[in-house]
Amino acid sequence: MTKNLRVKSSEYIDETNRISFKFNGKTYHGFKGDTLASALLANDVHLVGRSFKYHRPRGIMTSGSEEPNAIVQVNPGTNRTEPNVRATEVEIYEGLEASSQNCWPSVEFDIGGINNFLSPFFPAGFYYKTFMWPASFWEKYEFFIRHSAGLGKSPTTTDPDIYDHRNVHCDVLVVGAGISGIMAAKNAAKNNFKTLLVEEKNELGGSTIYENNEFNKIDNKAPSEWLKKEIEELKNIKNLEIKTRTSVAAYHQYNYLLARENLTDHLEAKDKTNKIRQRLLKIRAKKVILATGALERPLIFNNNDRPGIMLSSAIKKYSEFYGVACGSKNVFFTNNDSAYESAISLYNKGINVEAIIDIREQSESKIVKKVKEAGIKIYWSHSIVDTTGYKRLNSISIMKLSNDGTSVTGSKISISCDCLGVAGGWTPAVHLYTQSGSKLKFDEEKKVFLPNQNTSEQISVGSCGGDFKIDEIIKNLNKKLKDTLNINETDLDSIKVEIDQENSKRNIWLLPSDKPLGKTKPFVDYQNDATAKDIKLALREGFRSIEHVKRYTTTGMGTDQGKLGNMHALGIIADTAGVKMGELGTTTFRPPYTPLTFGTIVGRNVGKFFDIFRRTPMNDWHVENKAEFENVGQWKRAWYYPINGETMHQAVQRESKAARESAGILDASTLGKIDIQGSDASEFLNRVYTNAWSKLAIGKCRYGLMLNEDGMVYDDGVTTRLGENHYIMTTTTGGAANVLGKLEDYLQTEWPELDVYLTSVTDHYATASLCGPNSKKILKKIIPDLDLSDENFPHMSFKEVNIGSIQCRIMRISFTGEHSYEINVQASYGKDLWEKCIEAGQEFNITPYGTETMHLLRAEKGFIIVGQDTDGTMTPIDLQMDWIVSKKKYDFIGKRSLYRSDTMREDRKQLVGLLTDDPNIVLEEGAQIVSELNQSPIEMLGHVTSSYFSPNLKKSIALAVVRGGKDMMGKKLFVPMENKNINVTVANPVFYDEKNERLNA
Amino acid sequence: MFLINCPYCGERDQQEFKAGGEAHIERPKQPTELSDDEWAEYLFMRKNIKGVQFERWNHAHGCRKWFNMVRDTSNDEIKAIYKMGEKPPSQ
């Protein structure tokens, strides 16, 4: 049976729009305008979750994003399910389902609750201390810990929603639409600043909009009435954009902020379809005005976590804004006047307030007098020493507080109640401020951290800037606005404010009980179950830094980042250690302020938009001919072309044989191509490649090796001289962008005197590589007029000719060791060229081959692939490529490093060939190579870098890097694998056609 | 996320830029004349300052130009930006 605690119609709740929703499988009703929390409270449901460590029953504590307990799974079991959502932020809609988290089998009966009774065994650092030993047991412990802990379940199916990102630029960004934010935004926009006002809730006005203290007046009106008029006026202001349901998650340097705009979470399922659910706003603001308000602090006393114990300000909001009473028998516990406002709010609606427990000796403010007149009992100088009620508060015990506040005296009074509002003062919400890199300073009098040193153009106004009373807020806001916007007058100049002045405050971070601390549970961090005694234990055990205490006790490390209790933790540490809070510093508040969904973070970059990919002009042909593809950098390259259900191995063996026996064709369009022009182009190439370029004749090609300044091989490729001052360089597919970047760097910063211009033309050309003994005949068919004789068109030379009307560049160069041509045409003719080659080659059984066969064929020839056979630690000497390093050139990039003592060591890893004694065994790439098996530990000499079964040699071949390998020709080594040791012999890395006879065949 | 004032393009988001390490380290004109230690000094040794640091940056996804930046690494304040070849501002 549930009670109805809806007490009064509220203008923010639409009672004509009744909504049914389910919580933990049970159906409840609420109204349009309710949050899940307010609707549950209206149904007298407080118990909504279990705590993380002790599995103690926990209830709704707050009415906002700082909520530590009411963390729910929304729409469990559906593809829109979301864990770790604060019930105080979920707007209800028809069909909403939610369930408690961190409880098993149910929130009413939770097996983990036994931890509560075992809690003497669960002190701070318990997990660290207990489960460390024996190490092998960790897996078993982990299973049980994970099973009983956990914070919700992540979705297991694809997210059906759309997410979006948007860049936003504004002159002034105002964060938070309470009284300060609204007045700041209004005045900024009126003064022609392009202004954006964001508010995490769906309504404007903050807490002032339901302000009910009859002793506070703005221009002789109730502050709520006055503010409503101001909000009404915002509609007519140009230059002002307002975004509600928009929460700033991160505030980075240079006024760059990320905000999540929630667009459909409050809608029924049928209305969510095909709409953007959440949008990440990437905001660049010239000036930022933080008006993020303040969070009410709880009080730290024994058993302060029972369902029914809430923040006093939350009780006021539920009463005034949602028209919901949080209990039938209410008590308040306070150290300041704000609880009296909440009490009067309930009293005015006829809701029973049993008593107010106040740790102060007295207060003379008007609101306190009003409470006295109402006949509500006030216990001055009293403190709560214990509470009872497992799943719902049913009583509190109070005792007289000693003068110094460290102990209690006298007899214990028990008060029956079902709801307790606690009011421990206010903490400015400075989270975003500190995220921006700005620094805080502790105000010893107000006991708060306040903005102190700004690092960007920003101001903090209202209570986040330390002004808690409306008169201070208006006065200081006015001054700060004029300063930061450089304006002379504002709407605030003429405002008259009357307020109920509060004078007395008393701050005690940890309230005493009649029991010793060890026997009590004063929770500081509700979500992580960290108590005051855990913090004191950490100090006893020698932790001093606040950052260490935080990690050891897990205080402030929950999804709420300890928004409620962090100040108390600091206060307790300061009191215990005898230092000032200001000296202690505060922990870091990290983004996001409230959790973001992965969807919001990735936006539209999902599925095929997850990463950029590039396709060659011939791609459609590869797809039509059933190629398998591999990713090379961002390129999708044809990997192999299986026929009739061939495996990859079968396809590659067939392709490799065909390329050597008759003709093969490879799509080489992905190779990087850099156009180099200028009168110093030759000199430039001399400086960037290891070999000499000045004497390369026009129309000739040359292979080049490029090093880093440390002497290690960086890239390679063939460069062709097209004219006196014109070259075209090819780079590896993956290295193209980096090579261009590196060359630009040298040109701009080291050799600005050189007349050289670099242009990336990779995408401008499509390249078909035609290879094999019949390649010449095929090319002849396509270009009958071109003299293909070795005299006219020798190996390593270039011709510019036309195929029909298509201009093309043909290089006679080879990466396979066969007679080959690389034919380049303008990209848009790529597929046409490819098809012409295939057609002309049909009579020669021309075989398209992919990257795997290309790798195999070049390995047969011992040609390296930079990045596969090298790893940034190989010099050309290590690769046995001394022949390409010019001895005559005075300098080139990396030259000096080749003569460093380390690069000249004889025992560096060097590239060699490896042959397995059993020609049918193919080594695994990456496998280690050793010379001694009976060693412990076995010394590793190197590893296999490339390995294939060669169909042309009918045996297994491999390239490897081996320490001192150059001098090991013919030496027997071992490749130890899991089940066997493979016997191998060091060999010449050129396995096939050592004399290069086939190039001219 | 910095807002970087490229000397050729104006203010752009940090995402468009690539950091290129310490500035004003000139490549030796005659590397072969250097001892291993002297060459290693050029090749490997870089400062890692808490405070004002001179750095190279490249507008990699923009005009592709390299330029210099003076940045306070303790608070990421960009104090100055100037072109390659220009003299660094005096502190």
Ligand SMILES: [Zn+2]
């Ligand atoms: Zn630029």
